Amino acid sequence: MNKVCLLMGALLTAAPVFSQTQSGIDPVTSFQLTETREQVRERMGAPALVASFGDFESWQYQIDVADLHDFSHQFVFRRATGELISVTHTYEPERILDALFPEAETHVFQFPEADYGVRLRRLGGGRLLLAMGSAKVGQPVGQILLIRESELHFFHSWLKLEASFP
Amino acid sequence: MYLKNLSAALLFAAVAGSSVAQSLAPSVRILLPEKTRLLQGQLVDLVVEVRNATSVSGFSAYATSLDLTPKFSAAAKAELDCNASSDWVYRANLQSFNSGTVQLTVRLTADGQSISDTRLIQVRPFDQPQRRNLILFIGDAMGTAYRDAGRLVGRAIVDATGKSSFREGLFDSLQEMDKLPVAGMVMTSGTDAIVPDSGNTGTAWASGNKTFTASLNAMEDGTDCKWRFNGQQNATTLPFILDNPRVENLWQYLKRLYGYRTGIVSTAAITDATPAVEGAYTAYRQTRLEIARQYRENPMLGGAPAFDVILGGGADPFTRAGRPDKRDLVGEFVGLGFRYVKTATELKAVTGGQPLIGLFKGSTSPAPSSNGIATGDVNMDVAYDKLGLTRPASEPAAALGAFTDQPMLELMTQKAIEVLSATGQNYILMVEAASIDKQSHPNNAAGTIWDTIEMDKSVGVARAWAAARETKDTLIVVTADHDQSMSIIGVSNTPDAEYFDRNKSLNMSLTTPVGAQGFTVYGDSFSNARAGLPFVNLSTTASNNTGPSGMPGTFTPKTTAADPASDTFSTYSGLPYYKMGSNGYPVNSGTGIRRLAVGFRTGDHTGSSVPVTAEGPGALLFTGYMDQTDIFFKMAASASMDTTVIDKALEVLTKTGGFPATPGK
Numbered sequence: 127m128n129k130v131c132l133l134m135g136a137l138l139t140a141a142p143v144f145s146q147t148q149s150g151i152d153p154v155t156s157f158q159l160t161e162t163r164e165q166v167r168e169r170m171g172a173p174a175l176v177a178s179f180g181d182f183e184s185w186q187y188q189i190d191v192a193d194l195h196d197f198s199h200q201f202v203f204r205r206a207t208g209e210l211i212s213v214t215h216t217y218e219p220e221r222i223l224d225a226l227f228p229e230a231e232t233h234v235f236q237f238p239e240a241d242y243g244v245r246l247r248r249l250g251g252g253r254l255l256l257a258m259g260s261a262k263v264g265q266p267v268g269q270i271l272l273i274r275e276s277e278l279h280f281f282h283s284w285l286k287l288e289a290s291f292p
Numbered sequence: 293m294y295l296k297n298l299s300a301a302l303l304f305a306a307v308a309g310s311s312v313a314q315s316l317a318p319s320v321r322i323l324l325p326e327k328t329r330l331l332q333g334q335l336v337d338l339v340v341e342v343r344n345a346t347s348v349s350g351f352s353a354y355a356t357s358l359d360l361t362p363k364f365s366a367a368a369k370a371e372l373d374c375n376a377s378s379d380w381v382y383r384a385n386l387q388s389f390n391s392g393t394v395q396l397t398v399r400l401t402a403d404g405q406s407i408s409d410t411r412l413i414q415v416r417p418f419d420q421p422q423r424r425n426l427i428l429f430i431g432d433a434m435g436t437a438y439r440d441a442g443r444l445v446g447r448a449i450v451d452a453t454g455k456s457s458f459r460e461g462l463f464d465s466l467q468e469m470d471k472l473p474v475a476g477m478v479m480t481s482g483t484d485a486i487v488p489d490s491g492n493t494g495t496a497w498a499s500g501n502k503t504f505t506a507s508l509n510a511m512e513d514g515t516d517c518k519w520r521f522n523g524q525q526n527a528t529t530l531p532f533i534l535d536n537p538r539v540e541n542l543w544q545y546l547k548r549l550y551g552y553r554t555g556i557v558s559t560a561a562i563t564d565a566t567p568a569v570e571g572a573y574t575a576y577r578q579t580r581l582e583i584a585r586q587y588r589e590n591p592m593l594g595g596a597p598a599f600d601v602i603l604g605g606g607a608d609p610f611t612r613a614g615r616p617d618k619r620d621l622v623g624e625f626v627g628l629g630f631r632y633v634k635t636a637t638e639l640k641a642v643t644g645g646q647p648l649i650g651l652f653k654g655s656t657s658p659a660p661s662s663n664g665i666a667t668g669d670v671n672m673d674v675a676y677d678k679l680g681l682t683r684p685a686s687e688p689a690a691a692l693g694a695f696t697d698q699p700m701l702e703l704m705t706q707k708a709i710e711v712l713s714a715t716g717q718n719y720i721l722m723v724e725a726a727s728i729d730k731q732s733h734p735n736n737a738a739g740t741i742w743d744t745i746e747m748d749k750s751v752g753v754a755r756a757w758a759a760a761r762e763t764k765d766t767l768i769v770v771t772a773d774h775d776q777s778m779s780i781i782g783v784s785n786t787p788d789a790e791y792f793d794r795n796k797s798l799n800m801s802l803t804t805p806v807g808a809q810g811f812t813v814y815g816d817s818f819s820n821a822r823a824g825l826p827f828v829n830l831s832t833t834a835s836n837n838t839g840p841s842g843m844p845g846t847f848t849p850k851t852t853a854a855d856p857a858s859d860t861f862s863t864y865s866g867l868p869y870y871k872m873g874s875n876g877y878p879v880n881s882g883t884g885i886r887r888l889a890v891g892f893r894t895g896d897h898t899g900s901s902v903p904v905t906a907e908g909p910g911a912l913l914f915t916g917y918m919d920q921t922d923i924f925f926k927m928a929a930s931a932s933m934d935t936t937v938i939d940k941a942l943e944v945l946t947k948t949g950g951f952p953a954t955p956g957k
Contacts, residue, residue: 177484179516180374180514180517200521214522240616240664258524258526259662268661269662271523281522282524284528
């Protein structure tokens, strides 16, 4: 009962989106990053935590996580415009998500200051999908990031897309 | 937590953040809280952020009339607020002030405009160092209900003749933590939330200042947007996690300036937030690899080890296999003269004052996490499991794995004190009972209560050691970092057949706006009540077990028993009693056990104040309501002020004055 009880709060506020796969392996990838707050709430339910920081607002969820110290999903909006700019989904435990990153469509970036790489795939609608910390086929993924390409450099300025996407 | 405080956040979610308002005009901000308080000589990073300026010049910084400008680095371009503005940062790391009120003022020219910012910093003196040992006990999440539960189980013992040590509402003997003569209440809010976590609460009592959730001795800054709210805590954002202004904690302060020996003891992974605030500086508590590194080479101590004693779980980030940089931190500690122990048996054999590191649990195969900043953080097993007791049906069975010889917290406390005191130097020690919190999150009543009892035994170890000293020079403080939502709701005579039956269960379904949700109630639910559903008592008169209006389980099978006390599906207003096991802990099974019933409103922290009790020189300082940051300053006051007068007053109040005394105390 423990785990069930533990998750009750999250389940009560979480959305049916996670009970049905709408786009391949992870429903998060079905977000177009054009959704309004209301549309996110319809799909995800009420967030466990809302945090405002500078020009941003983060909706944070805790769904199916074992570690109480972290959130599973973060939806980041620009406060002024209400634009959804990114969605992060953290996995516990990590999982293989190679189907989301077909080799022919995926570019690999290596962070120059640490043994840390990402796989990056350009989706339609100006969206990028990144497998954080997972640079190789077959390597488990602990987190995916769906983000507007126009916003990437504000958060990950080390990722120089020009070389891969001329 | 993290980063979540689920229930409270749902209600009070306007969390905060930041402060970094965006405007088109150039602006400047000193990154210190409005009510910054420091000790004389306490190190702090002075960081100044300038926004919306293509060029800056003419920077000056003064602490009242003292010119600090030469201490600052040149302006550096910065990526503040995750936007396209042109921003700058000036830094003067690890600065300190003399006592008094300091007005910190910075001025500069930005795009031709003169801009400035000021902070008033209260700097307390530390100029009469005393002969002191400081022992701080942190019961993680040990709010009042947790203290009460520990007492109601551990001090309600029936002997062989049937006589209970808790009779007619009074105890023969209170808990050790209850016996400390001074009590107060501690307010725990963080800078960003009324429901805090162990990171920002730990920062409050360790360094004397407030910060935000999950931060360890580090203040908010303009690059937090890159990682703090979007889940992007990884190797690429680590520089932005570690660039926040740091404030020195009391452990490093006393070691650096006054030669104290320092120690941490915890039943958590030793890089968890509560022990980490005594030895690390990072804005994100889950940077476990960095925390372990700072234990080994502490930034406030010029790269020397932060501690003389480290005892706990979580070996992984200290191992070569667990670290991307392949450093063997355990080996480095040993190379610096530390003794390394891995079992209770090895710990028992420790004598003398040689520095000590004991890591009693870890992963079987340590490996770095894919985020590049953490690794497995394996906590020690809880008291209930270390004692070999059988868990109630609704709690997980023990899983000690290969780590079957883990020490109890009281042994760890005893050895830490022995090692730290062996050289005759002053020392400061933090002892944490971590799983009071960690077992409360999943509503494991037995797990959390027996850990509270384990901690109380540890307090007893320290009290006995201090009492035996010729000079009464040891301050003992017992408190919590934050509260959790457990409540004392009654007692239950649920028999073993129900309590330990993992098959006896009741499946429940709840219709919610987002669909049907199901969960399971086990046979022990009434002696270990849960909050899967909100408890509602619609009755306007006190009643027990009368269906929807009864307490506490509206989802319960109803009973027709006239006497609630005879019904196994009931809590009621009686007295609990337990039997004492041969290991000195209460046992939780056997004929006639009337168990404490507790309920959990959530599986999470709350914003309620927590109790503090104290004994020893300066203990009287800990009376009344106080802010959590006061714990830091009061401990420092004990170590730096003549407390003879207040110590004498306390003795009159509690021992020699003939004033009323609580039975059992």
